[in-house]
Amino acid sequence: MNNSWIERKKTNHIFVGDVGVGGDHPISIQSMTNTNTADVKATVNQIEQLHAAGADIVRVSVPDSDCAKAFKKIKQSVSLPLVADIHFDYKIALLVADSADCLRINPGNIGKENKVKEIIQAANDNNIPIRIGVNAGSLEKDLQKKYGEPNSDALVESALRHVDILNRHDFSNFKLSLKASNIQMTVESYRKISKLLDQPLHLGITESGSYRAGSVKSSIGLGMLLSEGIGDTVRVSLASDPVDEIKVGWDILKSLNLRSRGIRIVACPSCSRQNFNVIEVVNELETRFEGIAEDLEVAIIGCYVNGPGESKAADVGLTGGPSNLLYVDGSPSKKISNEKLVDTIEEQVREQLQKKSAVDIIVKG
Numbered sequence: 001m002n003n004s005w006i007e008r009k010k011t012n013h014i015f016v017g018d019v020g021v022g023g024d025h026p027i028s029i030q031s032m033t034n035t036n037t038a039d040v041k042a043t044v045n046q047i048e049q050l051h052a053a054g055a056d057i058v059r060v061s062v063p064d065s066d067c068a069k070a071f072k073k074i075k076q077s078v079s080l081p082l083v084a085d086i087h088f089d090y091k092i093a094l095l096v097a098d099s100a101d102c103l104r105i106n107p108g109n110i111g112k113e114n115k116v117k118e119i120i121q122a123a124n125d126n127n128i129p130i131r132i133g134v135n136a137g138s139l140e141k142d143l144q145k146k147y148g149e150p151n152s153d154a155l156v157e158s159a160l161r162h163v164d165i166l167n168r169h170d171f172s173n174f175k176l177s178l179k180a181s182n183i184q185m186t187v188e189s190y191r192k193i194s195k196l197l198d199q200p201l202h203l204g205i206t207e208s209g210s211y212r213a214g215s216v217k218s219s220i221g222l223g224m225l226l227s228e229g230i231g232d233t234v235r236v237s238l239a240s241d242p243v244d245e246i247k248v249g250w251d252i253l254k255s256l257n258l259r260s261r262g263i264r265i266v267a268c269p270s271c272s273r274q275n276f277n278v279i280e281v282v283n284e285l286e287t288r289f290e291g292i293a294e295d296l297e298v299a300i301i302g303c304y305v306n307g308p309g310e311s312k313a314a315d316v317g318l319t320g321g322p323s324n325l326l327y328v329d330g331s332p333s334k335k336i337s338n339e340k341l342v343d344t345i346e347e348q349v350r351e352q353l354q355k356k357s358a359v360d361i362i363v364k365g
């Protein structure tokens with residue numbers, strides 16, 4: 001779904017495995033494993049959890065040759081496209097190029113042009129893209145010296161240098177990221193690069209912090225850029241379970257109507273007018289709906305102040321009252337007692353999903 005008010009910049013597109021990034025492709029959501037890559041089983045397991053949560057692409061760190069060997073095995077066991085994350089040692093990129101779906105390199109630490117040239121050759125041989133991942137925390141030394149401290153101009157200059165190398169080698173299969181932990185610097189950097197280049201952009205606020213603070217920071221930073229039409233793929237960086245990054249990424253895109261997935265619960269914050277425990281009901285429903293990928297809107301409203309309006313606008317709605325009233329497809333359906341609220345709403349939602357999928361089958365023939 002993209003019925004957003006946002007007009008996305010139409011960038012060039014590339015493919016990371018079978019996931020299109022840029023152009024008209026939906027904004028993809030990615031995360032990064034935090035297991036020891038050499039532990040194939042644990043890493044595959046985490047990638048599967050990320051897949052179930054709705055990841056489109058997963059990045060895996062490849063710090064050494066043991067991890068490079070493990071990366072190949074991991075790739076054989078999962079269906080999601082994998083980006084190999086390479087720092088310092090370009091030879092690791094050469095080792096994994098035949099199994100990765102994308103190579104992420106950091107201009108600040110990958111070294112001289114001849115090394116980048118070899119990576120380009122390997123990417124070309126395997127028909128995979130490269131991500132130029134600039135990071136404020138690891139800018140090239142001469143840029144650090146030139147600018148005194150990291151700023152958006154330094155990030156853009158670092159990116160352009162590497163773009164220039166790729167251009168000189170006729171390599172256009174790449175995307176870019178320019179990340180900082182500072183929202184202003186990140187937003188300015190992406191705005192500048194977006195004016196200069198048409199390559200797809202991978203958005204992120206790096207090292208944004210803990211689950212709560214990082215989610216807020218990422219939502220603001222990514223939200224500013226996405227609302228301006230900038231960004232083709234996102235990663236929310238959190239000091240938390242990577243699955244949380246996927247969930248927050250989805251919530252950001254869903255909030256902007258850029259993509260849809262799963263049950264969207266509209267809920268009032270509750271107050272003394274509530275006729276049932278709104279927070280408890282919403283939390284329980286959220287848990288029960290976790291595995292559902294289909295899109296449906298459910299309104300849970302504690303009283304008649306806002307209940308009927310919101311309930312009518314949703315696929316399934318509940319308005320609290322002396323007799324709580326269930327709405328289905330915008331019309332009052334039946335009264336429900338407080339004890340049966342969660343079960344009845346879950347039942348109704350699953351029924352609606354079945355109806356929707358039956359209609360889809362008929363429409364698609």
Ligand code: SF4
Nearest residue numbers: 268270271274302303
């Ligand atoms: S909808 Fe009713 S219960 Fe919910 S916050 Fe508003 S007034 Fe309170």
